[in-house]
Amino acid sequence: MPHRGTRAVLGACWLALALPLASAADPIEPFPVRDQNPLLRPFYLPSAVDVAADGLLFRPTVSWSNTVNLPSNQTENLYVDEETVELDLAALYGSGPWRARVSLPVLARGSGILDGVINDIHDWLRLPQGDRPFVNSNAYQIEYQRKGYPTVSVGKGAALGDLDLEGGREIIASEHADLSAWLGVELPTGSRAHSAGNGSVDTAAWLAGHVELGTHADLFAQAGIAHPGSAGVMPAVTRNTGFGTLMLGLRLTERLSGLFQIDHHSAIAGASSLDFLEAPIIGTFGVRYRVNRRTAWEFGLIEDLKTNHSPDVTFYFGLRQALGH
Numbered sequence: 001m002p003h004r005g006t007r008a009v010l011g012a013c014w015l016a017l018a019l020p021l022a023s024a025a026d027p028i029e030p031f032p033v034r035d036q037n038p039l040l041r042p043f044y045l046p047s048a049v050d051v052a053a054d055g056l057l058f059r060p061t062v063s064w065s066n067t068v069n070l071p072s073n074q075t076e077n078l079y080v081d082e083e084t085v086e087l088d089l090a091a092l093y094g095s096g097p098w099r100a101r102v103s104l105p106v107l108a109r110g111s112g113i114l115d116g117v118i119n120d121i122h123d124w125l126r127l128p129q130g131d132r133p134f135v136n137s138n139a140y141q142i143e144y145q146r147k148g149y150p151t152v153s154v155g156k157g158a159a160l161g162d163l164d165l166e167g168g169r170e171i172i173a174s175e176h177a178d179l180s181a182w183l184g185v186e187l188p189t190g191s192r193a194h195s196a197g198n199g200s201v202d203t204a205a206w207l208a209g210h211v212e213l214g215t216h217a218d219l220f221a222q223a224g225i226a227h228p229g230s231a232g233v234m235p236a237v238t239r240n241t242g243f244g245t246l247m248l249g250l251r252l253t254e255r256l257s258g259l260f261q262i263d264h265h266s267a268i269a270g271a272s273s274l275d276f277l278e279a280p281i282i283g284t285f286g287v288r289y290r291v292n293r294r295t296a297w298e299f300g301l302i303e304d305l306k307t308n309h310s311p312d313v314t315f316y317f318g319l320r321q322a323l324g325h
Contacts, residue, residue: 027051027212028220028247028251028257028259028288029050029220029320030048030220030222030245030249031048031061031247031284031286031298031316031318032047032048032049032050032059032061032088032090032318033061033063033261033263033282033284033300033302033314034047034063034086034263035263035265035282036063036065036067036084036086036302036310036314037276037310037311038080038082038084038109038142038154038195039080039152039195039277040277041107041161041195041196042190042195042196042197042198042232042233043202043226043228043232043237043241043268044184044186044202044203044204044226045204045226045241045265046164046182046204046206046222046224046226046243048208048220048222048245048247048261048263049099049101049166049168049180049182049222050101050320052092052093052094052099052101053094054095054096055093055094055322055323055324056091056092056322056323056324057091057092057094057320057321057323058090058091058320058322059088059090059091059092059103059318059320059321060087060319061090061298061316061318061319062085062087062317062318063085063088063314063315063316064083064086064114064314064315064317065083065084065085065086065302065311065312065313065315066083066112066114066118066311066312066313066314067080067082067083067084067311067312068080068081068115068131068132068135069131069276069308069312070134071274071276071308074147076147076272076273076274077143078145078274078276078277079141079142079143080141080143080276081135081139081140081141081142082109082110082111082112082140082141082142082154082156083109083110083111083114083138084107084108084110084112085107086105086106086107086161087106087107088103088104088105089104089105090102090104097169097170097173098167098169099167099168099169099180099182100167101164101166101168102163102165102166103164104161104163105160105161105162105190105196106158106159106161107158107159107194107196108157108158108159109140109156109194109195110140110156110157111138111139111140112140113138114313116137116138118132118313140156142154142195144234146235152233152234154193155193155194156194157194158194159190159191159193159194160189160196161189161190161191161196162186162188162189162190162196162197162202163186164184164185164186165184165185165186166182166183166185167182167184168181168182168183168208172209176211176212177209177211177212178209178210179207179208179210180208180209181205181206181207182204182205182206182207182208182224183203183204183205184203184204184205184206185201185202185203185204186201186202186203188200188229192232195233198228198230198232198233199230199232200228200229200230200232202226202227202228202229203226203229204224204225204243205225206222206223206243207222207224208220208221208222209221209222216250216251217248217249217250217251218247218249219246219247219248220245220246220249221244221247222245223242223243223244223245224242224244225240225242225243226240226241226242226265227241228241228268231270234269235271236269236270236271237269238266238267238269238270241265241267241268242265242266243263243264243265243266244263244264244265245261245262245263245264246261246262247262248260252287254290255289255290256289257288257290258286258287259284259285259286259287259300260284261283261284261286261300262281262282262283262284262305263281263282264279264280264281264282265280266279267279275306275307275308275309276308276309276310279306279309280304280306280309281304281305281306281309282302282303282304282310283302283303283304283305284300284301284302284316285300285301285303286298286299286300286301286316287299287300288320293322294321294322294323295320295321295322296319297318298316298317298318298320299315299318300315300316300317300318301313301314301315301316302315302316
């Protein structure tokens with residue numbers, strides 16, 4: 001569903017539990033969303049890191065994406081018609097100035113059920129259908145051909161992704177702002193056949209910062225460089241990839257926050273001129289509802305602000321659950 005102007009995201013509100021609320025000064029953390037491009041997902045691009053407090057945080061998220069993209073030129077041909085559900089099982093730990101995050105994704109690729117829903121939404125909003133009229137509803141195929149290289153095909157089904165191990169340290173900390181430095185590695189636990197891993201160790205380094213903008217708004221930014229260990233099944237990849245996140249969070253009520261987030265990364269696929277393999281701009285509109293001091297639920301809608309550079313639409317669901325006292 002390509003972006004055609006600002007659209008409000010309607011979040012569902014859960015019944016409040018009779019437990020103490022977190023204070024209004026608690027930071028609004030970014031959503032740890034990823035580019036769900038099925039050909040680029042195997043490469044390590046760290047998602048935005050939460051501003052974790054001391055203790056352990058359980059952080060599962062679900063991203064449900066749908067894509068139809070059929071570009072071609074004289075040397076390349078791409079056929080992507082698929083739906084993917086990704087479950088990220090993540091845990092964060094904080095102790096003093098030190099931070100750590102471990103994340104293991106599980107992906108299921110297939111024909112899906114969203115094609116009809118997305119077509120109806122496009123008709124209702126009078127948006128163009130793009131390549132959707134040229135494919136069968138709820139079909140599956142991912143295939144990429146580049147002249148002089150073997151054809152890349154991605155199989156359907158469920159598979160583990162690559163395991164992320166990340167550590168950070170606060171280098172600036174004050175009452176209303178902080179800055180941390182991070183290093184991360186991605187271990188090759190994922191399936192290359194399902195485009196869930198590239199079969200090598202990837203690395204990354206980045207800075208993440210957070211600042212309060214008065215009592216009702218927070219700003220988060222992250223920027224870094226990732227280095228892929230190999231091209232996996234792709235013909236080639238760039239030596240280094242830049243990535244970044246910018247988030248504005250608004251405290252709408254004591255319990256409800258609204259977020260607008262932009263994620264970007266530079267081109268990964270070496271020498272490709274297809275839009276779908278070039279640098280995307282990914283926008284997330286969402287809400288977070290804080291049930292109590294330990295628990296919060298999230299919902300977001302992710303769209304390709306740079307049309308045809310990432311999946312048409314992704315629905316995001318998340319849980320933040322603090323463990324222990």
